[in-house]
Amino acid sequence: MKMIHCADLHLDSKLNANLSKEKARERRAELLDTFSRMVKYAADNEIKAVLIAGDLFDRKTVSATARNTVYGIIRANPDICFYYLKGNHDDNAFFEAPENLRLFGGEWTSYRMEDEGIVISGAELDEDNSGEIYAKLVLSPKDINIVMLHGQLSDYAGRDRAEVINLGALKNKSIDYLALGHIHERRTGELMPRGEYCYPGCLEGRGFDECGEHGFELLDIDVKERTVSHKFIPFAKRRLHLLNVDVSGVMTSVEITQAVEDALDGRDIPAEDMVKIVLCGKVDVECEKDPEQVRVKFERDFYFVKVSDETSIAVDYDSFLKDASLKGEFVRLLKSDTSLDEDRRSAIIRCGIQALSGEEWQ
Ligand SMILES: [Mn+2]
Secondary structure, eight states: OEEEEEBOOOBTOOOTTTSOHHHHHHHHHHHHHHHHHHHHHHHHTTOOEEEEOSOSBSSSSOOHHHHHHHHHHHHTOTTSEEEEOOOTTOOOOOTTOOTTEEEOOSSOEEEEETTTTEEEEEOOOOTTTTTTTGGGOOOOTTSEEEEEEESEETTSOOSSOOOEEOGGGGTTSOOSEEEEESOSSOEEEEETTTEEEEEOOBSSOOSTTSOSOOEEEEEEEETTTTEEEEEEEEOOSOOEEEEEEEOTTOOSHHHHHHHHHHHHHTSOOOTTSEEEEEEESEEETTOOOOHHHHHHHHTTTSSEEEEEEOOEEEOOHHHHHTOOSHHHHHHHHHHTOTTSOHHHHHHHHHHHHHHHTTOOOO
């Protein structure tokens, strides 16, 4: 008996932090399409249940397109049962829920799968119930118990406000698999005495804080042996990559471009992926660097490219010590200004040198 466990799809995200309006729209369509592909995977592989552990949608208000598409996909697959536990971004959008969609509420709700001895339980955490809800969870040790929750483990600093899941309070509850949602990277571990917990991570990465492989968890339940095994299935259409390029010592944008090219050579990044190039290291105050020129050079190689200049400036004060030019005078003046810290001083020096060299400020 196989099941899919996914979470944090964030369908209908705005996605406008990095992407242009057109690309954001295209990417939104892709997120929906990945959900659709996942359900097709379920249908093709005789998977009978899809667990969605929260954040199916990104916002309280869901677009008609996203809602109708999701309803349509669920209705078109009546042989698959969808178990959907809402997360902190989801609204109660399913007022006319398809028949094969199982929902949960603020108290524990359990669904027994026919003839399989498998029970799927879940509760939607909020600030009122999250304290005492664990004591109310009573499961039979004879069943194969799958429990769904959405929230963060206490040792993880989430960026969104969400209820904390008390893993300790879920021990010794006869849980075989704890299907979690909220943390966007895959994470799994032991849940004593007979189970495991798992965050599958988000189905598609959306920002550069969600780099690497994304997908869902495939559960294989052996009803006779009473075992639950699970493995990660990479499924995202595109991946995001962070490429740190140390450009210390370079003097021109051409050299920076070469350094990025060398760094890219070592990574096998497919053309359909998204790349953020981070320029780092210390560059000379007179280094001519134009991040936009670097971006334009690589923008056709990938679906999306962003260049972030995080270099700091190395000022070789000695080389200006005896420089009689205006540049030398300018550097000496700033060096003697004790009200400036080193970062600020070198930033001003860089702007000044560029201005004195007749270049645009950056
Ligand atoms: Mn989420």
